[in-house]
Structure formats: structure tokens, C-alpha cells
Amino acid sequence: MKVFYIYLSLLIFLFACNSTPEIDDATMLDGKIISDSSLIHPEKYLISAKYPSPDASQLNKPVLIAAHGYSATTFEWDEIRTFSNTDASFLVSQVLLGGHGRDYADFKAATWKDWQSSIIIEYEKLEKLGYKKIYLAGSSTGAPLIINLVKEGYFNQHIAPKGIFLIDPIIVPANKTLTLVGLLGPILGYSTTELASGEKGKWYVYRPQETLQQLMNLIDMTRKDLEDGITLPQSSFMKVYKSSVDDVADPISALMIYKGIKTATGAKIEVEMEKSKLHVFTRLAGRDNYALADSILQQKVFLEMRNKMIQ
């Protein structure tokens, strides 16, 4: 009987450790059929691919490199590209984070350094092409990836960005269970996310525990870096927009960034706490529900970003 219980315990443990979810190729980004459109048509998303030989008027425009969040795709920044088309006063380069937008196995294998590499590649291509007015925008996990570039002194060897916009940055997760991922992750294998119908095929349904550990490592490291203090490159500004109610990125993340980052002159950065309950409130497409106030806020922030870039 004792042996039976040992086998039963082992079976339960192995079942609990099952790390292969059931993936529906036809509907899920996790599968082998659906991938991010930027992989097939980079010229629609990346300014370096759209204008491989830019003319003077293109080079003179501000370019915003927009980095999405963990488990998302370029879709997260589609609406600012649409906004930018209204007066074509600035260009938007939507980078797909490394390991993202592909199948589950690719996502599972990628580290946060891989996620960050796409931002670096596009930044260096634009720099090489001669763009001088480069701006960065990071939503959710895109934010700590950009903060890490500043902290590591990446811009000491490259042209400095004119400005950095962070939308709902994550330094602290709202769901504190993520802090236990090192312990619980190997047992659970992966977590499952409920997606709205308009989000299907744009976000991963399954989040491998390896990637959750990468996310936790990144944000924990960024928190410590912020505690030590980070200085922006000369003449760069930073503006943080944060939903005051956010069930993904704890709003206290904005305070940590506010305390941890100073401009090159030692001044405080700008932080605006928004009356929104949406995580990445600048992305409304694909959501089941949002209010008129959310649309107004999105357009207000896009307009402010535009004005800061063209002034």
C-alpha cells in the first residue's frame, strides 16, 4: 500500500509538472500557423524596412520606436501608427520583441535579453540610416527593457534618444504570485490567460513559467537599479503615463521610476497618474469593453506625445 501511495504521489507530481499545453493552431498565437504580421511584412511596421534609403524629409521627422509588453505583439501599438498617419508629422516603428509573435516553443526559449534585442536592432538601423530625432516608447514590459538600456549606458555609445515615453510600466506586478514564480513555476509549468475575442491571435494564451521567470528577473533587477538611481542621457526627457488602477502592472511602479530616474541635470522626470482601469490604456483595439473616457484619454496622450516630438 505504501508503494502505491509513492507511485500515486509521483504521478500527481508528474501531472502537475506537465509543461505542454494543448495549443489550437487555428486560433492561437501560440500555435504554428498564426504569427505576428511584422514577421511577414516588416515594411509595414519598421521604419528601417519601410524606408531603407530615406530622403532628407524622412530623416528630418521624429521617429518613435514603440516596444510592446510581455506576451503581446506589435498590435499593442497599432493605434498610434494610425494616429501618426493623420498628419504624418512623426513616424512610428513598431518593434516585435524577440521571441514574441512566434510559436510557443520560440516564446518559451527566449530570455529578456532576446526580447530587448529587437529594440536595439531597430535603434541601430535607424541611427545608421541617419535619423537624429529618435524617441522610444515602451508599454508594460517594454518599459523596463528601455530603462535597462539607459542604466547600462547603451546611449553613451549611440545617439541619445530625444525622449522616452513609458505607458503603464511594470516594475512591480499587481498579482504578487509572480514573486513566487521561482518556487511555483516549475510545478505549474505554464499559466493560462483569458483573452477577449479581439485579442485572440495577438497575445499568447499560454505563458511558459520560464518566460514568467525571465519577466520576474527583469523587473526585480530594474527595481534594484532604480533604487541605486539612473540618470537619463544628456538632453533626453522621460514621461511616464500610468493607470491609477491596473491589475497587471502595480501603479506603485510609477513611483519607483519617479524616485529612481533623474534627468541629466538632476531634475525629476514627469509622471502622470491617469484615471483609467485599463492596463496599457493607449491600446483600445481588441478589448471587449471600454468607455468614452478611455478613448478621450488615449487621444489626449497620443496628441501630447506627438506635440512633445514635433516641438
Place this chain on the structure above:
Amino acid sequence: MNKTCIKYLFLLLLFSNLSIAQDNKSYDLGMGFRTQKTNKLYWENGISTDISSQSILNKKLHLKLSYLSSRFGSALNSNAIKQDNYIVGLDWRFRAEKNFQIFTGLNSGYFHSDMEDPIFDVLPHNSLLFSAEAGAFYKFHFPMAISCSAAYNIINGNGIDTPGTLFPFYCQVSAFYFIRK
């Protein structure tokens, strides 16, 4: 109840314990330092008292009062958020008559996060604390003891109605000097 009231109430409890202990020879009273590391967050340091009585369950039940703050830990000379924990706890000691004891207990109290700038007034600053704890306690032959424990904050912060830096899991190490034993 505002923050100042809670602070005074806490200090009153702390010193009333001291006076009870001094009046009654059957009490053990330890005072000392406590250091706490929250998983994936701050070091917080502070003071703690531990009191037990022969007349209350043969010293198996211990009352603890602690004040811990990141002000004396991670927030010292850094940009970490300044936060304070006022904790009242009850422990049940196994092997209470031995030098090496095992304990388990429940803690409650008050948590305050100092967000410093009015921009963040919209965020929750305060919370009730409630945690479950288990650990080991060793009494030396001289009037000192050391305890190590792990605890889980049953109330932890989602940043919406409780402060976002109230994380779930933490470990503590305390060193006590017994004023009355």
C-alpha cells in the same frame, strides 16, 4: 483611526508590556533587533519584544510586538520606498521548556507606505497586516536568544486597494536580550 493614533497605541502596548513584565517575576521579557527580507523586495529592520508568562499556558504562548521599516534597511541611502510595519503577534511554542523551540503564530498590525509626492495621493498608502508565521527559536545559556522564521502575508497588496509594496512572502531573523528571565 489615523496613523498617529495607531503609532501611540502601539507604543502604549509596547511599554505596558515592559511594566507588566517588571512587576511580575513570572514573566520573561526579551527585547532586541529584527531584520526582515521580503521575497523580491526590501530589507526592513527594526525592534521587537517577546513576552511570555508561566501563568499563561506555561510560556507556550508568546506575545510579540515589532516595529520594522525600510527606512533602516533598503531605503537607507537609496531610492527605495519608505515603509513602516507595526506588528502585534501571538506565537505558540512547541518544546517550550527546551532551549531549541519550534513555533508557529499569527501576526496582525498596520502597514504604511510613504509615497512622498502628491502625484501619488491616488494610490493606497495604508493597510491592515495579517500574516501566518513559522520558525525556530534558540535560547542560549546566557540571557539571549535568536529566532528565524518565514511568514506569509495573507493580505498582500495589489496596488488597487492595498499598497503595492506589501508583498506576500518574507523571512525574519531576530536577536533578543532577556531583560527579565
